[in-house]
Amino acid sequence: HDLARIWKNYYHGSFQANDVELNKLGIHREGNVFIPKSSYGIILEKKLQPLFESIYKEKKELATYELVWEIGKRLEREKKKEESIIYWAWKNKTYVFVPGITDGAFGFQLWFFWQNKHKDFNINVLKDEQKLSELLWKKIRTGALILGGGISKHHTIWWNQFKDGLDYAVYITTALEYDGSLSGAKPKEAISWEQINKKARTANVICDATIALPLMVASLKERKVI
Amino acid sequence: HDLARIWKNYYHGSFQANDVELNKLGIHREGNVFIPKSSYGIILEKKLQPLFESIYKEKKELATYELVWEIGKRLEREKKKEESIIYWAWKNKTYVFVPGITDGAFGFQLWFFWQNKHKDFNINVLKDEQKLSELLWKKIRTGALILGGGISKHHTIWWNQFKDGLDYAVYITTALEYDGSLSGAKPKEAISWEQINKKARTANVICDATIALPLMVASLKERKVI
Amino acid sequence: HDLARIWKNYYHGSFQANDVELNKLGIHREGNVFIPKSSYGIILEKKLQPLFESIYKEKKELATYELVWEIGKRLEREKKKEESIIYWAWKNKTYVFVPGITDGAFGFQLWFFWQNKHKDFNINVLKDEQKLSELLWKKIRTGALILGGGISKHHTIWWNQFKDGLDYAVYITTALEYDGSLSGAKPKEAISWEQINKKARTANVICDATIALPLMVASLKERKVI
Amino acid sequence: HDLARIWKNYYHGSFQANDVELNKLGIHREGNVFIPKSSYGIILEKKLQPLFESIYKEKKELATYELVWEIGKRLEREKKKEESIIYWAWKNKTYVFVPGITDGAFGFQLWFFWQNKHKDFNINVLKDEQKLSELLWKKIRTGALILGGGISKHHTIWWNQFKDGLDYAVYITTALEYDGSLSGAKPKEAISWEQINKKARTANVICDATIALPLMVASLKERKVI
Numbered sequence: 001h002d003l004a005r006i007w008k009n010y011y012h013g014s015f016q017a018n019d020v021e022l023n024k025l026g027i028h029r030e031g032n033v034f035i036p037k038s039s040y041g042i043i044l045e046k047k048l049q050p051l052f053e054s055i056y057k058e059k060k061e062l063a064t065y066e067l068v069w070e071i072g073k074r075l076e077r078e079k080k081k082e083e084s085i086i087y088w089a090w091k092n093k094t095y096v097f098v099p100g101i102t103d104g105a106f107g108f109q110l111w112f113f114w115q116n117k118h119k120d121f122n123i124n125v126l127k128d129e130q131k132l133s134e135l136l137w138k139k140i141r142t143g144a145l146i147l148g149g150g151i152s153k154h155h156t157i158w159w160n161q162f163k164d165g166l167d168y169a170v171y172i173t174t175a176l177e178y179d180g181s182l183s184g185a186k187p188k189e190a191i192s193w194e195q196i197n198k199k200a201r202t203a204n205v206i207c208d209a210t211i212a213l214p215l216m217v218a219s220l221k222e223r224k225v226i
Numbered sequence: 227h228d229l230a231r232i233w234k235n236y237y238h239g240s241f242q243a244n245d246v247e248l249n250k251l252g253i254h255r256e257g258n259v260f261i262p263k264s265s266y267g268i269i270l271e272k273k274l275q276p277l278f279e280s281i282y283k284e285k286k287e288l289a290t291y292e293l294v295w296e297i298g299k300r301l302e303r304e305k306k307k308e309e310s311i312i313y314w315a316w317k318n319k320t321y322v323f324v325p326g327i328t329d330g331a332f333g334f335q336l337w338f339f340w341q342n343k344h345k346d347f348n349i350n351v352l353k354d355e356q357k358l359s360e361l362l363w364k365k366i367r368t369g370a371l372i373l374g375g376g377i378s379k380h381h382t383i384w385w386n387q388f389k390d391g392l393d394y395a396v397y398i399t400t401a402l403e404y405d406g407s408l409s410g411a412k413p414k415e416a417i418s419w420e421q422i423n424k425k426a427r428t429a430n431v432i433c434d435a436t437i438a439l440p441l442m443v444a445s446l447k448e449r450k451v452i
Numbered sequence: 453h454d455l456a457r458i459w460k461n462y463y464h465g466s467f468q469a470n471d472v473e474l475n476k477l478g479i480h481r482e483g484n485v486f487i488p489k490s491s492y493g494i495i496l497e498k499k500l501q502p503l504f505e506s507i508y509k510e511k512k513e514l515a516t517y518e519l520v521w522e523i524g525k526r527l528e529r530e531k532k533k534e535e536s537i538i539y540w541a542w543k544n545k546t547y548v549f550v551p552g553i554t555d556g557a558f559g560f561q562l563w564f565f566w567q568n569k570h571k572d573f574n575i576n577v578l579k580d581e582q583k584l585s586e587l588l589w590k591k592i593r594t595g596a597l598i599l600g601g602g603i604s605k606h607h608t609i610w611w612n613q614f615k616d617g618l619d620y621a622v623y624i625t626t627a628l629e630y631d632g633s634l635s636g637a638k639p640k641e642a643i644s645w646e647q648i649n650k651k652a653r654t655a656n657v658i659c660d661a662t663i664a665l666p667l668m669v670a671s672l673k674e675r676k677v678i
Numbered sequence: 679h680d681l682a683r684i685w686k687n688y689y690h691g692s693f694q695a696n697d698v699e700l701n702k703l704g705i706h707r708e709g710n711v712f713i714p715k716s717s718y719g720i721i722l723e724k725k726l727q728p729l730f731e732s733i734y735k736e737k738k739e740l741a742t743y744e745l746v747w748e749i750g751k752r753l754e755r756e757k758k759k760e761e762s763i764i765y766w767a768w769k770n771k772t773y774v775f776v777p778g779i780t781d782g783a784f785g786f787q788l789w790f791f792w793q794n795k796h797k798d799f800n801i802n803v804l805k806d807e808q809k810l811s812e813l814l815w816k817k818i819r820t821g822a823l824i825l826g827g828g829i830s831k832h833h834t835i836w837w838n839q840f841k842d843g844l845d846y847a848v849y850i851t852t853a854l855e856y857d858g859s860l861s862g863a864k865p866k867e868a869i870s871w872e873q874i875n876k877k878a879r880t881a882n883v884i885c886d887a888t889i890a891l892p893l894m895v896a897s898l899k900e901r902k903v904i
Contacts, residue, residue: 015403015404016468017418019414019415019416019417019418019424020417020424022418023417023418023419023420023424027418028418028419029415029418029419030406030408030411030415031403031405031406031407031411031415032406033406099326099328099329099333100325100326100377100381101351102325102351102352102354102355102381103325103377103380103381103384104380104384107325107355108355108384110352110355111352111355111356111359114352114355114356115352115356115359121352122348122350123351123352124348125327125328125349125351126328126336126337126340126341126349128328129328129333129334129336129337129340130337130340130341133337133341148407148409149376149409150375150376150377150409151326151329151376151377154329154330155326155328155329158329158330158334174401174402174404174405174407174410175400175401175409176400176628176630176658177241177257178241178400178434178628178658179257179400179434179435179436180256180257180258180259180436181257181374181400182256183374183375183376183401183409184400185256185257188245189245189255189256189257190245191245191246191249192243192245192248192249192253192254192255193249193254193255194249198245198246198249206628206630206886207885207886207889208404208405208884208885209405210405210406211885211889211890211893212889215889215893242694402854402856402884404854404884432660432854432856433659433660433663434658434659437659437663437664437667438663441663441667467855467856469870471866471867471868471869471870471876472869472876474870475869475870475871475872475876479870480870480871481867481870481871482858482860482863482867483855483857483858483859483863483867484858485858551778551780551781551785552777552778552829552833553803554777554803554804554806554807554833555777555829555832555833555836556832556836559777559807560807560836562804562807563804563807563808563811566804566807566808567804567808567811574800574802575803575804576800577779577780577801577803578780578788578789578792578793578799578801580780581780581785581786581788581789581792582789582792582793585789585793600859600861601828601861602827602828602829602861603778603781603828603829606781606782607778607780607781610781610782610786626853626854626856626857626859626862627852627853627861628852629693629709630693630852630886631709631852631886631887631888632708632709632710632711632888633709633826633852634708635826635827635828635853635861636852637708637709640697641697641707641708641709642697643697643698643701644695644697644700644701644705644706644707645701645706645707646701650697650698650701660856660857661857662857662858
């Protein structure tokens with residue numbers, strides 16, 4: 001989505017929309033966001049295939065964090081590049097690890113490229129882990145701001161057990177603890193795994209991230225912290 | 227966990243437990259399940275490293291579904307093998323795709339093996355996608371029983387858009403729709419993506435899967451369906 | 453509803469129904485239950501007004517538990533009386549206290565009767581409290597099975613602080629703790645109020661009561677407890 | 679609580695507190711709010727009994743909205759009166775209807791007063807309904823801002839069916855629709871009951887009211903609406 005939106009627009013829709021009708025109109029629904037097909041699969045294919053080709057010419061094997069940077073670098077000429085997280089990740093040399101890289105439209109484009117006469121193009125997911133292990137075993141102070149749950153939450157806290165745990169952790173989620181899921185698990189659970197340090201400062205915010213995060217950012221701005 | 231539990235036991239604990247104390251005792255907490263360290267990381271390392279070595283001798287590159295089968299095959303001599311889903315997946319040649327293979331204790335063991343003089347051992351996640359594309363483009367009838375959300379939910383419905391959508395879908399989840407997440411999205415949303423066929427029979431069960439699934443299985447047994 | 457359903461039927465509908473259309477058809481929606489107007493307000497008026505008249509002739513002032521019994525007694529000739537909780541409450545002399553008696557269709561009928569030349573008909577809600585205080589100060593063993601939250605949950609646990617707290621408490625609810633509401637409060641909170649005894653056996657079941665309660669009853673039947 | 683807090687303080691505590699310990703210390707817990715006994719039952723008894731006596735001397739029968747005003751009037755000399763909603767209700771002659779008046783600490787004090795030689799003191803809950811019917815049958819434009827669910831939500835929307843439904847409705851709640859409860863019911867359900875007008879402007883905000891309401895008020899202030 002980060003990429004699709006620098007090329008095309010998404011729209012504000014409704015949860016109650018008739019999805020059979022939307023489909024006829026060529027519109028995908030994500031919650032209350034409407035995404036025309038032309039703003040998603042079609043534009044991604046048109047833009048990503050040549051971009052992968054260009055990367056492929058330079059490197060045959062990449063970790064996902066390297067792939068993210070290579071894409072970010074190639075957004076330099078895009079008019080709306082400054083709205084892209086991927087672009088800024090490259091610009092600031094921020095590591096972005098994607099443990100589930102093959103999922104979704106991006107993963108599909110990746111596979112589409114690979115099976116089309118580029119079978120020696122290799123996404124080496126273990127190389128990501130190698131980089132994570134190097135970063136974490138340096139025992140630097142670490143903090144995590146985690147929106148939602150799933151694999152990105154788990155992968156983040158997982159690696160921190162190999163230093164002495166996260167020093168700061170803020171979870172913002174609507175998932176709840178009672179079903180025993182990792183998505184709803186509170187910071188204290190991670191202490192039993194040494195994924196969060198027992199002296200860490202933590203907060204568990206049960207709220208839609210689209211409400212909580214802007215509030216937090218506004219507060220930091222007001223206090224001139226950012 | 228599927229593997230750890232054929233070798234060691236987990237225990238019934240409590241959500242309210244003091245996680246600092248648990249950590250001192252060498253116990254991990256997952257919701258209200260207590261897992262002694264000796265039943266998890268330690269046993270996994272002891273068992274998985276030789277197992278990977280044995281696989282490595284035969285193949286240097288595997289998709290995740292192939293890796294799952296190779297492990298299942300090597301559980302043949304385990305006393306509690308029949309409690310393992312991985313074992314049955316191999317036995318019945320059921321495909322198990324793991325889009326986030328590097329996450330968690332299993333992924334860690336995989337990385338640990340790879341970085342320890344086996345850097346030519348390659349988990350080819352795009353080969354999984356290749357197999358998925360072959361399976362789905364056959365336009366067979368498909369159904370999905372999805373427990374929870376996250377990447378496994380999305381990856382399952384994603385690929386079904388390339389046939390004419392799932393013909394049956396049952397979601398069992400505690401995640402809710404209002405935050406716009408995929409985890410809480412109802413089956414109707416997937417219709418706008420053609421991931422579920424507009425004529426499909428679907429159900430969205432908002433309930434802890436550990437309550438709902440046994441009920442469903444009991445009902446099927448009573449009706450002699452399974 | 454307990455009364456309306458012994459006289460008329462309700463139907464299984466859908467959450468997604470178009471409520472403007474339903475309204476045109478004279479159908480009320482309660483979640484996924486459809487209630488024709490003729491099965492609700494109209495039948496309640498037709499049946500309750502003469503019933504109140506009959507009670508009024510005998511008593512001019514009643515507590516809500518007395519009102520419930522008087523109604524139960526007058527259901528004796530109804531064909532479907534055995535499906536009514538109110539009927540069984542009278543039959544077994546079980547106290548039913550209704551702290552919010554004026555709410556809803558029943559309360560409306562009560563007001564309608566009162567304003568129509570029966571202004572000396574008095575529902576004495578403090579007399580209910582008197583009875584509760586007598587019952588609770590006997591220090592009998594008490595247990596509560598609480599479905600959902602709201603005023604009925606609070607009123608139940610409230611009075612138990614005047615003995616030494618509930619000895620048993622099972623909450624079945626979908627409400628959650630994080631917002632600080634009483635509806636989502638766990639049994640342990642009530643211990644700080646002495647509403648539940650600190651030695652009490654308690655359980656907090658986070659599940660739709662229409663799933664959890666039948667399971668519990670089935671289990672008790674299987675064990676021949678009921 | 680509105681009353682207790684003008685006389686005494688409440689404190690910010692924690693959900694995870696040990697409630698047995700709190701009880702020993704004489705502290706009640708409400709979510710993450712700590713309330714010393716001296717700030718609740720004890721002060722309420724000391725203040726409310728003479729206050730009821732003073733009201734009793736003037737009137738022997740009151741609707742709940744009249745009782746609220748009589749109390750508000752008697753807060754005139756309290757130093758922190760301006761923090762009390764009850765005080766402002768009286769000052770501005772705003773009707774406050776309390777369909778569950780006998781519940782909780784206030785109801786307990788009311789009963790305590792009544793049984794102690796004031797059995798002719800009558801809270802006439804049907805008189806409240808009379809006032810509601812007069813107000814609603816005037817067919818004025820009505821709007822409702824509803825925090826949470828329960829009896830106050832239902833009573834509010836219920837009476838609006840006797841005009842042509844609410845013209846505006848904003849629900850702020852953490853309760854969810856799927857269990858079929860009224861607390862989680864969306865505005866559209868009320869349209870099938872004519873409790874909300876089909877042309878009404880409505881919003882359903884799924885968020886902790888302590889987050890959403892301040893945001894809404896801040897926004898109105900910024901736009902100089904209030």
